[in-house]
Amino acid sequence: MNHDMLFAAIDATWPAARQIPLGPWILRDGEGGGKRVSAATATAEVGPTDIREAEEAMLHAGQQPLFMIRPGDEVLDEMLQARGYRTLDPTTAYxxxxxxxxxxxxxxxxxxxxxxxxxxxxxxxxxxxxxxxxxxxxxxxxxxxxxxxxxxxxxxxxxxxxxxxxxxxxxxxxxxxxxxxxxxxxxxxxxxxxxxxxxxxxxxxxxxxxxxxxxxxxxxxxxxxxxxxxxxxxxxxxxxx
The missing domain is CATH 3.40.630.30 (Gcn5-related N-acetyltransferase (GNAT))
Structure with missing residues (x-):
């Protein structure tokens, strides 16, 4: 199973109430259903301005700024760490x-x-x-x-x-x-x-x-x-x- 198939299955089988495209992001409204249905994910290369835009959108929606870091998101991971973001719940898919x-x-x-x-x-x-x-x-x-x-x-x-x-x-x-x-x-x-x-x-x-x-x-x-x-x-x- 490749990573695209894996995360498509995660989204489909534990779905957010809404997925909101925003520039290089998919934002999620989980309506209180937990991190997996509330985290933003990157769909393309992002920069500091993109991160701030995602933060503002999540804050406007009353959500804690939260990003899911997937394989291939290593640069984003480093950028978020540099901005003071902490790591939460490393998870393995089997x-x-x-x-x-x-x-x-x-x-x-x-x-x-x-x-x-x-x-x-x-x-x-x-x-x-x-x-x-x-x-x-x-x-x-x-x-x-x-x-x-x-x-x-x-x-x-x-x-x-x-x-x-x-x-x-x-x-x-x-x-x-x-x-x-x-x-x-x-x-x-x-x-x-x-x-x-x-x-x-x-x-x-x-x-x-x-x-x-x-x-x-x-x-x-x-x-x-x-x-x-x-x-x-x-x-x-x-x-x-």
């Missing part, structure tokens, strides 16, 4: 052919693909900080499903999967604390893969911040390989105004 996660059937009553989300799924997500604004992001995706996991005869976790062309991306995997370290997240990923195969997908991807050591270890154990990275550069509102 991918795997669907067939590698559909080789083992999901045990009965272990994971269910459901849309729209049940109340218990919303409760599980809420415990992990995934509230109404992020549920609204999910609802904007076109081809999608929620995943409810059960373990020890109790609700155990929830996840979200959406499709872009031949790629399924899994987001918002949240496992209840008492049900962790028992393989539940792996079954969520496999359930997503079986659903995606039915939709015609050929590969499955997931994003994971570097700080989440346990999740990175899980995805590697399932056979996922890194296909891209990104991070954010940010300033607090009062530092820019």
């Amino acid at each position: 991918s795997l052919p669907i067939a590698r996660l559909t080789d083992v059937p999901v045990p009965r009553v272990t994971a269910f693909c459901i849309w729209e989300p049940l109340a218990i799924m919303e409760e599980i997500w809420a415990q992990g900080g995934i509230g109404p604004e992020r549920l609204a992001v999910m609802a904007r995706a076109e081809v999608k499903t929620g995943i409810l996991a059960r373990w020890n005869e109790k609700p155990a976790g929830a996840g979200f999967a959406a499709l872009h062309r031949k790629t399924c991306m899994v987001h918002a995997v949240e496992i209840l604390p008492a049900q962790r370290r028992q393989g539940v997240a792996g079954w969520v990923m496999r359930a997503a893969a079986f659903w995606a195969r039915e939709q015609g997908a050929e590969d499955i991807s997931v994003l994971c911040v570097e700080a989440n050591v346990a999740a990175n270890r899980l995805y590697s154990s399932l056979g996922f390989v890194p296909v891209g990275q990104y991070h954010y550069r940010y300033k607090d509102l009062q530092e820019v105004q």
Whole structure:
């Protein structure tokens, strides 16, 4: 998967409410749905004047100045660092052919693909900080499903999967604390893969911040390989105004 395909899949499966072209930028209005749907990204070479224009547009919209730094944005990254922007959430994108996660059937009553989300799924997500604004992001995706996991005869976790062309991306995997370290997240990923195969997908991807050591270890154990990275550069509102 090349980087253009990767970031197109990220945008399509976790979509902003609006994307606003501005010179060499795409600005995003995430309506409170988190960094991924609120960060500006560069579409061409930028200079200091372009950065200030993007800052002013985000400030005018009441948003914290926030830029996503993708592969190829090294010069922009240095420019933002020189302007006092701090690094936030280095993230790895992983991918795997669907067939590698559909080789083992999901045990009965272990994971269910459901849309729209049940109340218990919303409760599980809420415990992990995934509230109404992020549920609204999910609802904007076109081809999608929620995943409810059960373990020890109790609700155990929830996840979200959406499709872009031949790629399924899994987001918002949240496992209840008492049900962790028992393989539940792996079954969520496999359930997503079986659903995606039915939709015609050929590969499955997931994003994971570097700080989440346990999740990175899980995805590697399932056979996922890194296909891209990104991070954010940010300033607090009062530092820019």
